[in-house]
Amino acid sequence: METEQMIIYLTRLETVLDDLGKLLFKAHLKVPLTLDREQSQELLRQNNRFEFRYQQLRNQKTKLLKQLLKLTSGDIYLRQKIGQLNELNQQSQAALVAAPEYNRQRKINRLRQLILNLQGEKIETSIVLCDQVLAYLYETEKTAFIAHYRPNVAPVAVPFLSRDFKMAMMMLNYMDIMFTPVELQRHIRLLVYRYTQESVDNVLIYDARTILPNAEKTGFSAVAYYFTFKQQSMTFISYKGTEGTMDDPRIKSFRQRLDNYVRESYQDWKYNIDAMLIGHTDNDEQLQLARRFTRYVVRHVKKIEATTRIYGLGHSLGGHFVQTLQLLDQPFNAGYTLNAAPVQLK
Structure with a gap:
């Protein structure tokens, strides 16, 4: 029963993460590319709706992770991966709370802050971790997985x-x-x-x-x-x-990551x-x-x-x-x- 419930929660989490990615894309589309005041106001009109939707998705994600954490006590791999997802969620929550208040006053700053908050969610990394857990369950609990996993x-x-x-x-x-x-x-x-x-x-x-x-x-x-x-x-x-x-996690040193980034980019552009x-x-x-x-x-x-x-x-x-x-x-x-x-x- 726990495995079945975990698959259901993970499927919902997969949808929430996908919706966060779509919201980030839409927010970028609304960044004004003009100095005309009226056009800028028109482009930024959806700010309140974006922020409300972001809070909805954040609350759903946090709730699902809490539910998943309760189900992972018996498996080391699942506990590690769900723990990493929860840690990313807590880090994004801490950064959200620490955001300077003045950024929320003007519409353009509110949109920029929304984009920064969404980027702080580490959506791609979270999707990878979610997929790793789903792939593990697909291999170890295949019958239950096929019965309850419903990809969108x-x-x-x-x-x-x-x-x-x-x-x-x-x-x-x-x-x-x-x-x-x-x-x-x-x-x-x-x-x-x-x-x-x-x-x-x-x-x-x-x-x-x-x-x-x-x-x-x-x-x-x-x-x-x-x-x-x-x-x-x-x-x-x-x-x-x-x-x-x-962002290569195998390279701990910032300087080594920078050297690797510059070298790879140089060879490609050459x-x-x-x-x-x-x-x-x-x-x-x-x-x-x-x-x-x-x-x-x-x-x-x-x-x-x-x-x-x-x-x-x-x-x-x-x-x-x-x-x-x-x-x-x-x-x-x-x-x-x-x-x-x-x-x-x-």
Whole structure:
């Protein structure tokens, strides 16, 4: 009974976190981009409604976390993850209370404060932790999970048909630092089940940073996810875009995180400018590594199952790799790119 109740609470928490993310997006849309007073007042008219909705969602989240904490006494993993979620919630509550009062007087400052409060919720991190708990329950309490988990999405026949599934797979390139290898495999199973209502087998993960010795040095990053769905093997190869991170939990020192961020960004922009825009082949090592990694993955998964379908995914620089590789080598059965950087036709 406790497991069933926990799944129900987690499903509700998942919805609340998604609504917080949507509210943050809407709040950003209402930031005035004009100096005209009347237009600014029109854009900021929804402030009170936004703040009321934020308080509603905060109260729901806090209540759900309290209920979940009561149900986690018997499992160390669940207690740790729910505890982390609760700690993030308490930190955001403390920051909310400490907000200076004068920021609430004028409409523009109230909107800015609302955005800061929403950012303080650490929505993406909370979603990852919530998903990790759901994935754990899906693996350890599968019968109860299938009976009580009701994702707020319409199921599709195959994973590639879902835009949200493809976006979630691309996001893993930026969030995988928060997963252990075992958690990452569980997460793939959860994602497929969430968007198809079907189970998968034989989950394998190929990381370019592990397979190719020069990948980290040059800034190239990509991960391939292989699994069997309804007796059809498929592989999603996700290429990372031009984004460094200052939030890697594996690096404790701020200075080391900054050095890593600057180095990663420099290597990506070096390729963007020299190889992609100008067309200098002397600095196209990232593209050559992308070709090597893709060939490696295709060769290995085809050995497992010759009919494996290969999908390419990428945002920004990652989208450039998907499109360029398809023109050069045609490795993909299908692909999906978002805001892809241009292809260098030379």
